[in-house]
Amino acid sequence: MSADNERSAMDWEQRFRDDTTPWERASLHPAARDWIDGGQLKPGERVMIPGCGRSPEVVEFAALPMQVVAADLSQTAIAWQGEALAASGVTAELIVADILQWRPAEPFDAIYEQTFLCAIPPRLRGEYEQAVHDWLRPGGALLALFMQKEERGGPPYGCSIEAMHELFPQERWIWPADADFTAYPHPSLNGKPELGGVLIRR
Template identity: 45%
Template sequence: MNGEQDALSAGWAQRYRDEQIGWDRGAPSPALEHWISAGAIQQGDWLIPGCGQGWEVDRLAGLGCRVTAIDIVPVALARVRARLDALQLQARLIEADVLGWTPDATFDGIYEQTCLCALHPSSWAAYETQLHRCLRPGGSLLALFMQTGRAGGPPFDSPLALMRELFAPSRWEWPQETPQRWPHPSGLHELAVRLRRLDTA
């Protein structure tokens, strides 16, 4: 990592050490549990960018998915590893900046929960490109778009109209149904959307 990335990692790491992690539910997201119950998640190769403490990592690994989880914060990844070891589960954990990471293969699915809203909006276009690159054609992007209704962040507001522009219909298939609203521990809420990657460059 370069100096800027080191500083970013150190800032997030301090939040973990100070337990200033209000975004962390201490359990898998209820939206993920809903998708599991609905059959939206099949065994295969799954990517979780910006996994944090990674409760979803061991949930998917426990289903038999081959999980790759990325985070820039070693403290968070160490906590994920300790929990995986205690549960006797396997997952690939990578300490990296998700925008600069190069995958060695594409994934069947991506679970996006807190990475987008943690990134400055100036990086969103690059992040969308990275997700599109990492996902195989026809693969699912399970996204939780944070709704803050205010300027600034993180978390940065991810209004649905802007997300439809970012994840353009020329590259992503949007569902017909209205996105489901899920409460967040911070008092905010997220909109759950299942996108399908189209076979486009």
Template identity: 40%
Template sequence: MTGPTAEFWQERFETQQTRWDRGGPSPQLLHWLDSGVLQPCRIAVPGCGQGWEVAELARRGFEVVGLDYTPAAVERAQALCQQQGVRAQIVQADVLTYAPERPFDAVYEQTCLCAIHPEHWARYAAQLHAWLRPQGQLCALFMQMLRPAAIDEGQIEGPPYHCDIHAMRALLPEALWQWPKPPYAKVNHPNLSHELAVSLVRR
């Protein structure tokens, strides 16, 4: 498989090389929750990592399924939920092959897409569409990590991989997803670059 393996991510968690981790839920998730964009429902959090967003969603009454294919991440997310006294299902699974028991009402996509090699993006996008019921929400944070070698030589560098907004619109086309009009909220990241926040609706 092209790109990072489960062993790669396991090592990152074991050696605490998790620069993407804010140490708490994303401020954009909190905004979506506080503003009512996201309301309690059955929701998936692919690539849930340490589980900050999983725990926050569970605390607010969501039926949450967190997904990660790294054992260390699953263990930490489970431990966090237990520590905070909330209930959520944490599943060790590959998002490219995972099939839910029943459709989700929403998916919170934060750091999963940018962690997958672009060669697999089309397959992941098809998965997101298949997981959601019609009119389900995809609340996505697209990582902006454009590097000089990408501009000058066309190199594909990551993770995190740069999620160019034009590429995202091609990956998640209007025929399958309702896009809001830009501009999109810019979410600064303390350790990386920034993200663009977009809430899509599955057709």
């Protein structure tokens, strides 16, 4: 395992090199479609996609057009995104980094991520909450997809709504009603549902 991955649960770079990536969706996440249609993802706004892997949202959001910054530990995944952007004739800023320790020069209007929080070791979740809070402007949106999973261990690590309320406290985040989250079953990963909802940074 490379030094870059010491803080990670698995060797992501090797997974991309081996093309062993069962978390990937072939097309735009239905939640992303709903948030574009609902105006939570707006043309012109700055959006961050942490742990982007080879997800199609980087190109799709850049084409809206949004100002996209996408980051991943994996050089191979980021190189793939560079080629996908070039092939589509759109642009985004791509970063290879342990993104939990990165901070932007300018805050973001929105953060979109899928299967990233559930992929990092739970002991790093406090760092994740601090990072996304620092990245967003006050009033900015965390477009959350919380992976639901009962079994222990991972990745993916389960992100129950109770655990997420503890991680994203009311003093720092405005929550939707729990009943307003939408369940999106994953097409692989045994159909585990992700609960999609929008948290606003105070």
